[in-house]
Amino acid sequence: MNEVGYVASREMKIGFRNPWAYSFTALFALFMLSLLLINAQGYVEGYSGSSSTMLNLVLYLLPLMALMLGSFSLTGEKEEGNWELLSTYPLGTGAFLAGKYIGLSIVLLAIVCFGFGLSGIAGWLIEGGFDYSTYNRLLIFSICLSLFFLGAAMLIGTIARNRWQALTMAVGVWFFTIIAWPAVLIALLGTLPYQWIKPAVTVLTFLNPAELTRLFTVVKLGGGSTLGPEYYQWMVWIQSPWGTPLFFLVMLMWIGATQGIAYYQWERRRGHA
Amino acid sequence: MSSCRSLWLACLLIAAALWLSHERAIAANESINLQAIIDQAKPGDAIALAPGSYEGPIIINKPLTLRAEQEGSVQLHNSSLKPAVLITADHVAIIGLSLVDEGLKDEPTILATGNQASLEGLHIRTVSMGIAIRDADDGAVSDTTIHWAVNGVRMADKGNGIDMFNADRWTLTNNSIHDVHDGIYLENSDDIIVSGNVIERSRYGVHCMYTKRTIIEGNEGNRNVTGAMVMAAKQVSVVGNTFTKQSENVNSQGILLYDAHDTEVADNTVDGNRVGVYVEESTNNHFRNNRVRYNFIGVQLIQSSGNTLTDNAFMGNVADAQAQGSEDNRLMDNYWDSFQGLDTDGDGRSDLSYAINPFFQSIARKRPAFQLFFQSPGMIFLEGLYQTDRERWTEDSTPLLAPLDRQLHRDKSGDGVKTGLMGLMLLGCASLLFYKMRRRER
Numbered sequence: 001m002n003e004v005g006y007v008a009s010r011e012m013k014i015g016f017r018n019p020w021a022y023s024f025t026a027l028f029a030l031f032m033l034s035l036l037l038i039n040a041q042g043y044v045e046g047y048s049g050s051s052s053t054m055l056n057l058v059l060y061l062l063p064l065m066a067l068m069l070g071s072f073s074l075t076g077e078k079e080e081g082n083w084e085l086l087s088t089y090p091l092g093t094g095a096f097l098a099g100k101y102i103g104l105s106i107v108l109l110a111i112v113c114f115g116f117g118l119s120g121i122a123g124w125l126i127e128g129g130f131d132y133s134t135y136n137r138l139l140i141f142s143i144c145l146s147l148f149f150l151g152a153a154m155l156i157g158t159i160a161r162n163r164w165q166a167l168t169m170a171v172g173v174w175f176f177t178i179i180a181w182p183a184v185l186i187a188l189l190g191t192l193p194y195q196w197i198k199p200a201v202t203v204l205t206f207l208n209p210a211e212l213t214r215l216f217t218v219v220k221l222g223g224g225s226t227l228g229p230e231y232y233q234w235m236v237w238i239q240s241p242w243g244t245p246l247f248f249l250v251m252l253m254w255i256g257a258t259q260g261i262a263y264y265q266w267e268r269r270r271g272h273a
Numbered sequence: 274m275s276s277c278r279s280l281w282l283a284c285l286l287i288a289a290a291l292w293l294s295h296e297r298a299i300a301a302n303e304s305i306n307l308q309a310i311i312d313q314a315k316p317g318d319a320i321a322l323a324p325g326s327y328e329g330p331i332i333i334n335k336p337l338t339l340r341a342e343q344e345g346s347v348q349l350h351n352s353s354l355k356p357a358v359l360i361t362a363d364h365v366a367i368i369g370l371s372l373v374d375e376g377l378k379d380e381p382t383i384l385a386t387g388n389q390a391s392l393e394g395l396h397i398r399t400v401s402m403g404i405a406i407r408d409a410d411d412g413a414v415s416d417t418t419i420h421w422a423v424n425g426v427r428m429a430d431k432g433n434g435i436d437m438f439n440a441d442r443w444t445l446t447n448n449s450i451h452d453v454h455d456g457i458y459l460e461n462s463d464d465i466i467v468s469g470n471v472i473e474r475s476r477y478g479v480h481c482m483y484t485k486r487t488i489i490e491g492n493e494g495n496r497n498v499t500g501a502m503v504m505a506a507k508q509v510s511v512v513g514n515t516f517t518k519q520s521e522n523v524n525s526q527g528i529l530l531y532d533a534h535d536t537e538v539a540d541n542t543v544d545g546n547r548v549g550v551y552v553e554e555s556t557n558n559h560f561r562n563n564r565v566r567y568n569f570i571g572v573q574l575i576q577s578s579g580n581t582l583t584d585n586a587f588m589g590n591v592a593d594a595q596a597q598g599s600e601d602n603r604l605m606d607n608y609w610d611s612f613q614g615l616d617t618d619g620d621g622r623s624d625l626s627y628a629i630n631p632f633f634q635s636i637a638r639k640r641p642a643f644q645l646f647f648q649s650p651g652m653i654f655l656e657g658l659y660q661t662d663r664e665r666w667t668e669d670s671t672p673l674l675a676p677l678d679r680q681l682h683r684d685k686s687g688d689g690v691k692t693g694l695m696g697l698m699l700l701g702c703a704s705l706l707f708y709k710m711r712r713r714e715r
Contacts, residue, residue: 016710025707046545048567049589049611056650106706114703120696124689132688135695182651186636186643198642205645214649222520223591225547226569228637228644229523 003091007099008106011073015107020072024065025111031057032119036129044123044138045131047223051138055217058142059178059210062112063149067170070104070153075166093266097259101154108146116142134221141217144251148209151258158262177210198230209254216247304328307349311337316362322347322370329357329372333365333387341369344394348373356384356405366391374400374422381405381432385412398422402432403453406440406462413444421452428476428498433458437465445470455480456497459487467492477502478516481509489514498522500546503533510537519546520569526551527568530558530577538563549590552577552599560585562677569647573634574599574667582607582669586676591648596667597634604669608676616674628668632659 077083123129160166224235307327319338329351341347351357381402390412403419434450447469450456456472468490472478478494494500500516516527527543536558543549549568553575571590576598614623646652
């Protein structure tokens with residue numbers, strides 16, 4: 001446990017001194033603020049035009065930030081030879097990865113909290129801003145999204161040899177999960193027999209954390225009826241008392257799985273070294 | 274023994290009737306037999322009922338006025354399977370009674386088949402339909418509250434609040450209807466005025482089927498499946514109504530027009546519904562000066578043509594408009610808040626038109642499983658790429674740059690301070706972390 005704490009605090013030190021962290025903070029805060037101002041008449045409450053825009057902004061920005069911060073941190077250890085040095089210490093791979101993940105999430109969540117904090121105060125001051133429960137839902141949405149994609153980032157950082165490879169992969173994963181997702185699914189599944197489409201979309205949605213988190217939040221914001229009669233059961237499930245625990249369970253499994261694969265890969269390489 | 278009893282009863286009735294003709298009032302008593310009082314009255318009489326509990330069911334087969342001395346103090350109970358009140362004669366008025374129906378049954382609480390009936394200030398607890406009007410014209414229902422009496426009944430198994438069949442020229446005003454199937458259901462009934470009613474938590478607020486010239490004016494609908502549903506109807510006018518929060522059901526709408534023609538939909542406020550205004554297979558309708566705000570979809574046009582939408586304001590909707598198979602509609606001078614126009618000649622209207630992209634709508638209709646992508650970032654990106662056949666899209670040729678109506682602010686709940694404090698806390702924690710972890714000079 002001490003080992004995890006040590007790696008995490010080291011990661012936080014590196015993370016908070018990284019100029020990237022500051023530029024991402026500035027970028028995120030600026031975007032949140034400008035959205036609030038564009039929406040001058042908009043009081044953000046429930047699922048509406050303004051909260052949907054905000055969801056989409058967060059979906060564009062946060063996964064990319066998480067993927068880059070996370071994967072660069074891991075590949076950095078390889079490139080700079082720190083990992084070889086750390087390998088000589090009695091430090092377990094699991095503790096190393098867990099510490100990395102915890103440290104990075106604290107850095108990323110600080111960025112998210114800074115942006116949300118600023119726009120929350122600004123909204124209050126300009127007397128528009130957010131409804132309290134909507135604000136909390138958007139915050140939880142952003143936190144979950146960060147944690148999900150940090151999991152994916154650990155995997156990318158494991159597979160990639162250097163920062164360049166990591167950058168290519170990060171942008172690829174981001175583009176695929178955020179932008180290209182509907183296009184790819186419509187193209188691929190459009191050819192399937194009618195009754196297979198919905199199960200296929202359902203399974204694939206669980207594999208894409210961006211979609212999963214977005215849909216969870218849309219339903220929680222009261223917009224579940226936009227999904228149509230096909231997904232009525234989803235609405236019922238997510239709104240039921242089991243909805244939130246189930247979602248967090250899926251999240252935990254997802255992060256656990258990515259961390260598990262990463263662990264296996266690092267262990268294998270360590271064995272070879 | 275029994276003859277003695279009936280003799281005694283007859284004496285009592287005669288005494289009551291004598292007293293009635295003298296005083297025109299009935300003293301408070303234990304469950305008075307109202308039918309007997311009615312049977313004794315002469316056509317055209319006005320009976321004032323003293324406070325108390327009366328026993329139904331009753332049949333009114335002559336012109337009569339039945340009035341509670343004090344509104345709400347006269348209760349009529351009905352535990353039979355018949356309607357609590359059956360009106361077969363013309364010119365019957367019932368004023369200020371409370372009707373309590375018990376059990377579960379098929380017969381309505383009030384059934385009227387007589388013309389020129391007037392039902393005023395009633396409180397109805399129904400277990401079937403509240404008021405059913407059959408083959409009767411020229412009546413009025415006003416200031417009446419109707420609500421469902423038993424818990425745990427599915428909405429589909431409930432009856433309608435006011436149910437009219439083949440009844441013309443009625444006015445239904447200032448009624449309040451809760452938790453029923455359809456609040457006001459009109460079928461084959463023409464020239465009906467529905468105004469100032471409040472309908473909540475029911476299936477459809479006002480539901481017109483095969484009606485003509487219905488006027489739906491100044492009503493309020495809240496948390497129903499659909500606020501106003503106009504189906505297979507002609508020349509209906511839907512004016513100055515407010516429909517809010519019809520959003521829970523996957524088929525919810527503020528105002529729905531299906532196979533409706535020559536409808537006038539004006540000055541309505543449609544807030545926070547799944548779809549604000551839904552129009553399918555309807556022609557030649559006019560939508561003017563409506564405020565359509567904070568809905569998931571502002572307006573949806575499906576297979577509809579020849580409709581006019583002018584001077585409406587679409588604000589804060591997740592998607593302002595969807596249209597499919599709807600060519601030849603005239604959209605002009607509407608305000609769409611998601612659209613950034615360009616006005617070079619300063620007339621307040623954009624010189625660029627606002628076109629409604631049919632891409633998502635057509636995909637979701639063909640394969641409903643893809644409805645999941647509603648307003649996802651990837652879908653918005655894809656819609657931006659899809660520009661074919663643009664000249665056939667539904668479009669507003671002269672969208673307004675600013676809404677006509679400046680009263681746009683949504684009512685705020687008073688927890689802005691809470692959000693501000695939460696923000697302060699978040700910012701404080703994050704800043705502290707940044708400060709503590711900063712690079713220190715040695």
